Amino acid sequence: MQRYLLHRLLLALPTIVGLTIIVFAVLRIASRSDPVTVLLGSAGTSDPQLEERLREDLGLTGSIPAQYVNWVGGLFRGDLGTSVITRRPIVEELPGRFLVSFELGALGLLIALLVSVPIGTVSALHQDRWPDYLFRSMAILSTSIPGFWMAILVITFGGIWFHWAPSLEFTSLGDDPMRNIKSLLLPAFLTALAPTGGLVRVVRTQMLEVLRQDYVRTARAKGLSSNVVTYRHALRNALLPVVTVIGLQLPALVAGTVIFERIFSLPGSGNYLITAVTRLDYPVIQATNLMFGLVIVASTLLVDLSYAWLDPRIRFR
Amino acid sequence: MVVPSLAIRRVWAVRAGRSIGHFARRKPLGALGALIILVLIATSLAAPLVATHSYTEQSLADRLQGPSTAHLMGTDSLGRDVFSKIVYGSRVAVVVGFGAVLVATVVGGAVAVLSGFFGGWVDKGGQRLVDVWLAFPGLVLLITLMGLMGSGVLPLIVAIGLLQAAGASRFYRAGVLSIMHSPYIEAARSVGAGNVRIMLRHVLPNIVHLMIVSATLSLGTVILIESSLSFLGYGVPPPTPSWGQMLSGEGRDFFQRAPGLAIWPGLMITLTVYAFNVLGDALRDLLDPRLRGAR
Numbered sequence: 001m002q003r004y005l006l007h008r009l010l011l012a013l014p015t016i017v018g019l020t021i022i023v024f025a026v027l028r029i030a031s032r033s034d035p036v037t038v039l040l041g042s043a044g045t046s047d048p049q050l051e052e053r054l055r056e057d058l059g060l061t062g063s064i065p066a067q068y069v070n071w072v073g074g075l076f077r078g079d080l081g082t083s084v085i086t087r088r089p090i091v092e093e094l095p096g097r098f099l100v101s102f103e104l105g106a107l108g109l110l111i112a113l114l115v116s117v118p119i120g121t122v123s124a125l126h127q128d129r130w131p132d133y134l135f136r137s138m139a140i141l142s143t144s145i146p147g148f149w150m151a152i153l154v155i156t157f158g159g160i161w162f163h164w165a166p167s168l169e170f171t172s173l174g175d176d177p178m179r180n181i182k183s184l185l186l187p188a189f190l191t192a193l194a195p196t197g198g199l200v201r202v203v204r205t206q207m208l209e210v211l212r213q214d215y216v217r218t219a220r221a222k223g224l225s226s227n228v229v230t231y232r233h234a235l236r237n238a239l240l241p242v243v244t245v246i247g248l249q250l251p252a253l254v255a256g257t258v259i260f261e262r263i264f265s266l267p268g269s270g271n272y273l274i275t276a277v278t279r280l281d282y283p284v285i286q287a288t289n290l291m292f293g294l295v296i297v298a299s300t301l302l303v304d305l306s307y308a309w310l311d312p313r314i315r316f317r
Numbered sequence: 318m319v320v321p322s323l324a325i326r327r328v329w330a331v332r333a334g335r336s337i338g339h340f341a342r343r344k345p346l347g348a349l350g351a352l353i354i355l356v357l358i359a360t361s362l363a364a365p366l367v368a369t370h371s372y373t374e375q376s377l378a379d380r381l382q383g384p385s386t387a388h389l390m391g392t393d394s395l396g397r398d399v400f401s402k403i404v405y406g407s408r409v410a411v412v413v414g415f416g417a418v419l420v421a422t423v424v425g426g427a428v429a430v431l432s433g434f435f436g437g438w439v440d441k442g443g444q445r446l447v448d449v450w451l452a453f454p455g456l457v458l459l460i461t462l463m464g465l466m467g468s469g470v471l472p473l474i475v476a477i478g479l480l481q482a483a484g485a486s487r488f489y490r491a492g493v494l495s496i497m498h499s500p501y502i503e504a505a506r507s508v509g510a511g512n513v514r515i516m517l518r519h520v521l522p523n524i525v526h527l528m529i530v531s532a533t534l535s536l537g538t539v540i541l542i543e544s545s546l547s548f549l550g551y552g553v554p555p556p557t558p559s560w561g562q563m564l565s566g567e568g569r570d571f572f573q574r575a576p577g578l579a580i581w582p583g584l585m586i587t588l589t590v591y592a593f594n595v596l597g598d599a600l601r602d603l604l605d606p607r608l609r610g611a612r
Contacts, residue, residue: 014445015448018445018448018449019449022449022450022453026461026462027461030462030466031466140594140595143590143594144537144541144590144594145590146541146545146548146586146590148548148564149586149587152569152572152579153579153583155572157576160573160576250454251455254456254457255455258456258457258460259549262549270457273457273460273461274460274464274549277460277465285461289457289461292453292454292457293452296454
């Protein structure tokens with residue numbers, strides 16, 4: 001187990017280094033025009049002194065390798081740079097915004113799991129009969145519906161039928177936890193939509209696989225009640241691979257949080273990124289991209305480790 | 318050139334007809350998906366013939382109308398015909414969808430074949446690169462890329478395609494590895510076939526079925542990504558209509574007065590993605606039974 005843990009941690013290192021290189025490179029390759037010129041142009045000045053300062057703030061002075069070393073060096077010192085728009089250090093702004101996105105994503109994942117595990121189980125227990133067909137079609141449908149469309153329908157028809165509109169105010173977790181969760185509930189349900197479909201299918205397949213195993217037949221043969229067989233013997237073992245699949249659903253989950261933060265004007269990191277991209281706020285774009293990448297790396301690692309911990313075959317190796 | 322005789326051609330037609338019939342009987346839902354996709358492609362090709370109006374034609378006197386014989390799906394806030402916008406919008410979905418999937422399949426396939434064929438450090442290095450690529454949440458990177466590159470069809474195709482390539486290459490590589498030890502690869506090598514020949518003539522044809530399945534499934538995903546990007550304002554620039562874009566921007570202020578504006582584009586996206594998903598599932602069941610339900 002310890003060797004496995006160490007091995008996985010070491011493997012994550014080159015990924016993180018690669019991540020910083022790609023984030024850095026993408027920002028310099030993709031931009032069509034010099035951001036300094038664009039920003040100065042929109043401000044209506046061409047003051048050379050201002051240009052010099054802006055270039056420095058954006059982290060665009062010196063050669064490309066020097067820029068990279070400068071940026072990564074800052075990261076080690078806990079310095080993510082300063083937003084050129086708000087003029088505040090990113091280290092102060094990002095954590096609060098990250099918390100909102102994290103809450104939304106975690107709540108979404110929780111809802112997705114609470115819905116998909118029972119549905120997948122019921123589907124498998126009634127294989128190729130009507131509940132199975134119903135849930136399977138719903139699962140395919142839920143992966144086909146764009147989440148933002150669902151959100152628009154809810155807002156539009158909520159307004160028409162109930163004169164309801166999503167609140168524009170946001171209460172942070174620290175101020176009032178109950179109101180905070182309440183304001184995140186609808187976006188979280190919508191975030192859960194896409195991952196739920198995928199998870200239902202996996203739970204169902206795994207259940208079907210396990211139900212065919214010899215030990216399930218043995219458990220039945222020795223006269224255990226069907227509930228005990230289903231939940232103790234089958235479901236427990238079926239859920240093991242589901243842990244891995246949670247890892248595969250993460251990008252969809254993150255994409256969901258970005259979109260719903262936008263629609264419901266939540267002050268999360270997705271909204272932070274979009275605003276930064278529109279205003280060419282390079283330090284913020286770099287920092288948020290890196291953060292999203294690190295979140296995925298860390299959660300993949302966590303998924304792998306928890307899988308190893310749950311599976312005795314790996315745990316006792 | 319040898320022209321096949323009429324009899325041979327008739328045999329071919331009968332065979333094709335039979336296998337289509339066979340597919341439709343075994344996988345009715347998949348066949349329905351295929352039908353929807355064919356209609357969609359035909360519509361996007363013949364858009365000027367299908368559309369009843371030009372998608373730029375404004376008529377402020379007719380704004381925000383409900384469905385009528387003149388405007389099948391009503392009109393938007395500038396009096397433009399929604400049905401015609403939907404019809405032309407299918408072009409963006411089809412072009413970006415197939416374009417991006419082509420990029421993903423070619424790039425992903427090349428990485429997978431090279432990686433699986435040579436193994437060793439080529440494989441290790443390539444897979445680490447894929448790891449990093451997969452570590453990015455797609456939409457975040459796409460927003461950054463499109464925001465900096467500027468919107469347009471070609472940037473969309475390249476960006477989404479390269480992003481999908483990473484996942485595709487993982488999938489294909491597993492296929493390549495499973496056939497690398499097959500006797501026919503060894504046989505080809507022992508009769509003196511070169512690396513390139515083995516890769517192109519022996520490895521590639523044996524993972525084509527994987528490519529067809531994954532391309533079909535990823536078409537649904539790509540169209541969903543494209544519509545999300547268009548919705549967020551990073552898709553094809555207006556006035557070219559796309560379904561995602563029809564649901565965004567100032568248009569949203571009028572949804573409560575004309576709910577049709579909110580319904581039609583989303584319905585089209587859902588229908589299209591659903592069609593690709595069920596067709597992909599059906600193809601996977603038929604072409605690769607081992608993967609059934611593995612997604």
